[in-house]
Amino acid sequence: MSHTFLEELHKGFAQQHTIEGKTLVDERSEFQHIMIFDAPAVGRVLVLDQIVQLTTRDECGYSEMLAHLPYFELKAKGITASRGLIIGGGDGAVAEEFLKHSSMSVVDMAEIDPKVIEHSKEYLKEAHKGAFDNSRLKVHVTDGAAFICEPSSIGAFDIIAADRPDPVGPAKVLFADEFYSSVSKALKPHGIALFQTGVPHFQQSELAETLPQLGRAFRHVGVVVSVVPTYVGGFMALTWASNGTKLGDAPFDAVAKAYQASGIKTDYYNADIHRASMALPNWMKRLMPG
């Protein structure tokens, strides 16, 4: 067995990690190939279909942004979110972030692959910190694209976080027009949805294609950025969409006050980062349609 993991997601570029010790999980589930291993530079790593999904050292830049950006944007506008939905997210890292807010009385997770949940529960405690034991987390082992269409999902959520992988394999449905339309209907009137939308430096078309799709399903759409070192390629794009509350126009002071008052501990997110995530470099603005 090789003791090196190579991710070849982008043509002509690869990231390579030394695997430390024994590979903890190396299994083909019904849906995908799952690996979990320790790597000296980045901590414990979750890999699906040869693509890095999470490392314990940098997942904060991803999971905190999916949860706290929309939460504090709403809070700064006087709205206290009480129900969140995670599409995917079987590793529990985003769930842990939502659950930091005691106002979130129910957090639903729609994860298609029970094996991801099973192995994450055992090997990724540093990422989910026991979120699966929290009674406010409702785990649904099902296709997120189907879950979002259920009658009980209509108008149900303050925040929807599409913690989706790249548009390959079982995740393809999470990039379809039908999916966006269902997410739109599942939001409360003031609700905000965020979608993992790749690393534009290497995946320009993912951003360029997602925005017009969102534009057909929602009243407001936009892009924010985060920085997750092992999503190699610099800025990661999170597209957002809503029919009521925009993401990014809350006054800075109100966001800062809401964050401070919450008392939550974060490793990446803070009010300055909230505002900074709206700042796009010129080259990225040029990728965005009209």
Next chain:
Amino acid sequence: MSHTFLEELHKGFAQQHTIEGKTLVDERSEFQHIMIFDAPAVGRVLVLDQIVQLTTRDECGYSEMLAHLPYFELKAKGITASRGLIIGGGDGAVAEEFLKHSSMSVVDMAEIDPKVIEHSKEYLKEAHKGAFDNSRLKVHVTDGAAFICEPSSIGAFDIIAADRPDPVGPAKVLFADEFYSSVSKALKPHGIALFQTGVPHFQQSELAETLPQLGRAFRHVGVVVSVVPTYVGGFMALTWASNGTKLGDAPFDAVAKAYQASGIKTDYYNADIHRASMALPNWMKRLMPG
């Protein structure tokens, strides 16, 4: 000859680029090993001692920030910079950015390795865009740490950009207390210096060690971040130091107005990015002493 380039800068992590066609430069100079090649994912690449220094697709996130952050910070405060110094920077990319400002009547470059300049002139036109033909650029083929101590350097510069590689090989002197002390003396009273300070996700000690060093030589010090995909590891840190003007307290509107009035074209920098570069994630704040 292998058609793959592997950078193993960080223990346990490597980035791999496919080399397209013939390697353009592969030569050991008096100071270092120099490579230039084309890579499909990132454009043309300059490598020194097996470490990526520049790619034509993402150098904007580095060179524009070294030049325009301090320039517009000063401009927003009513100070028009006229003289800049680049320590290193033999590829000409930072020089090109400084030269965009017609107010910069002289831009000095102190580059130790004439071979870097020679090959960059020939192969990296996309990065320097002919900066070497500009009569306002004064190229000094010399050690930057020595150049900065010359009597003519004392109090001479509005902006000093230490476009230094990692603290290995000939660049070690650019991380010494003596160097910082000389840079401090070479600034005009309102001057600002910026220093390449690595990628804190992988190089925590570089940031943690540089700040106290700067603190001993300057009145004000701090950290700003940029995102350069092939400086793999997420945020790149630029430490800054000054004895008069702080970097980061200019009013946003004044920066935005100065940028717009300048009419310069940038691929990365804009006023939002200027402000966003001051926002540090919590984990990075914790790396900073006291």
